[in-house]
Amino acid sequence: MSNQQPYARRIQNIQSHIVNNSCNNNKKNNNNNNELLYDCVVVGGGITGSSACYQMAKEGLKVLMLEQFQEAHDRGSSHGDGRIIRLSYPEDTYVRLAKMAYPEWSEIERLSNTKLIHITGGLDFGVPNAQPLIDLIDSYKRNNIDYQILTKKEAELNFPQFKFHENDLIVFQKDSGVAYASKSIKTIWSLSKRFGAQILDNKKVSRIKVESENLITILCEDQSVYKTKKIVLACGGWVNQLIHNSQLNITLPLEISQETVFYWEPKLNNTIDYTQFSNPVSIYYGESICFYTLPQIDIRGVKIGYHHGGNVLENMESIKLPYKKENYNKVKEFVGSYMPGLNNDKEYHSVVCHYTNTSDLHFIVDKHPRFSNVIIASPCSGHGFKFGPAIGKLISHLVQNKPSPIGSNDEFLLKRFNINFFPKRTSA
Structure with missing residues (x-):
């Protein structure tokens, strides 16, 4: 799945991997897109989705991110001038995640030469x-x-x-401070493309179909179709709607x-x-x-x-x-x-x-209980922005079947809920 090219060489060749992000150009290239098989497609370009896209692209995976609106739009949860970043959590899992997030933010600042975090106490x-x-x-x-x-x-x-x-x-x-929200989204999108990810905005996913454990078909509202081995659903408040449209047979308690x-x-x-x-x-x-x-x-x-x-x-x-x-x-x-x-x-x-x-205000970062190539990475219950790059790494490890980089994270698993499975519908 991973590109085995050495990291330094991939950095040197970044410019040759930049993909045109114009929605208009996508329409004439749909036939070519249909022939591609991505390692992973991320649905949703907020802080969770863009961070996952960035982390996977940086590790050499062939990644596509689909965002239904525009870059850094204001219709979800990831926009604005600033969000709090802090270590001040009573739960050890969040402390470990925060301790990983700070150096990840610093790495993004270094790679982009852009200031995104300001420490205020x-x-x-x-x-x-x-x-x-x-x-x-x-x-x-x-x-x-x-x-x-x-x-x-x-x-x-x-x-x-x-x-x-x-x-x-x-x-x-x-160590508390502010993270520049909309500026961070734009920066992470840009870095993701530098590492070879393809990002398409104004591209709403209408449904996904799990063909096998190694193949998922994605249908968008404009009738474009994409193929991938794995998919990350990072679409916030829209996630249950997409799950239901895709007949994935669960309802998340959101x-x-x-x-x-x-x-x-x-x-x-x-x-x-x-x-x-x-x-x-x-x-x-x-x-x-x-x-x-x-x-x-x-x-x-x-x-x-x-x-x-x-x-x-x-x-x-x-x-x-x-x-x-x-x-x-x-x-x-x-x-x-x-x-x-x-x-x-x-x-x-x-x-x-x-x-x-x-219901418990903790995150969801887990595989679908029936389809192991569907990863659900949502929501953040109003306190997730600060962890973005660290959650992205958590998702990247999950996609690649690597151990969690923060050890135990049972607070994020679906098994803590009494998930209701609903009967699979027979019609498309």
Whole structure:
């Protein structure tokens, strides 16, 4: 399956492998495409799909990625100016994955000569009895991660963007930061093509057919057809629709939510620096609520979101509903209480994105229970972007039947669910 050409030689010959990515040109080349047998086809060009494509192409596999919209589009889960990157997880699996993600991001930056990660440091804070904070401190100790517990005075002296409450538990970890989201997608797409991957946008997959354990046929809405040995379904909130259209006989226990993040400007005459060069990322844990903040990057204002505070949708094509007024007011209250230097009367800007959530909020990275050449790599439940290149490597190993690079990852396997199999339909 793998190209045995030495890595250095493949780098030297990269330019000869670049494939034309124009959708119009694809139509006249469909006959040639039909004759190709790919090692793997990736469906979905967000952070998960593009990272998988990049990692497999870098290892010499013949890879095709199909994206139903345009590069770095804003209709899914991978767009925007910034996302939090952090080691601050209570689960050891995510800590191992994060420790692998940081050097993978550095490698992408090196290969592309593009800055994608900026380290700001990170605050996790909230009510002192918040179980997530207690578990987080235990995880830091268990995994030998440097951290500091700050007093209110220490925290406000170092981070004047915040005003904390007297009894808050405040934990600082120096390695947290921001990943530039849309910029990262564009960069990973470009690198994937440099390593020989073929990427087609505006190419919606309508169904797949598993012919055998070594052959899958892919039919797109424009009637183009592709052949591959293996396929990765990394299409987020659209994954169940594709699985059902393809008669793959399972329904994944997923819930799609429409989330909104808000950007809040500093008040007039405020001299505090809220940019990424001074302001840390943060996560607040209340009794039953979680907010996250990112410093100003490209869009004016501090980005603040209510984690899992959006509307649940039936599917990705559902009519979009207004953000819940009571949740909007909770965001405003949080801004006024903890970041009083910001104007919480009205946000400067807002952005809509989607979470595709499992019931336990862990990822799915696993083979289909019946078809071992179908890999399901979705969803990220609102916290996956930071891990992108590491998840891509996880998928690449899975496609090549290599051991997991992070050891045990049972949290990502389908066996944890009571998967419902439905009868195979007789009609096409």
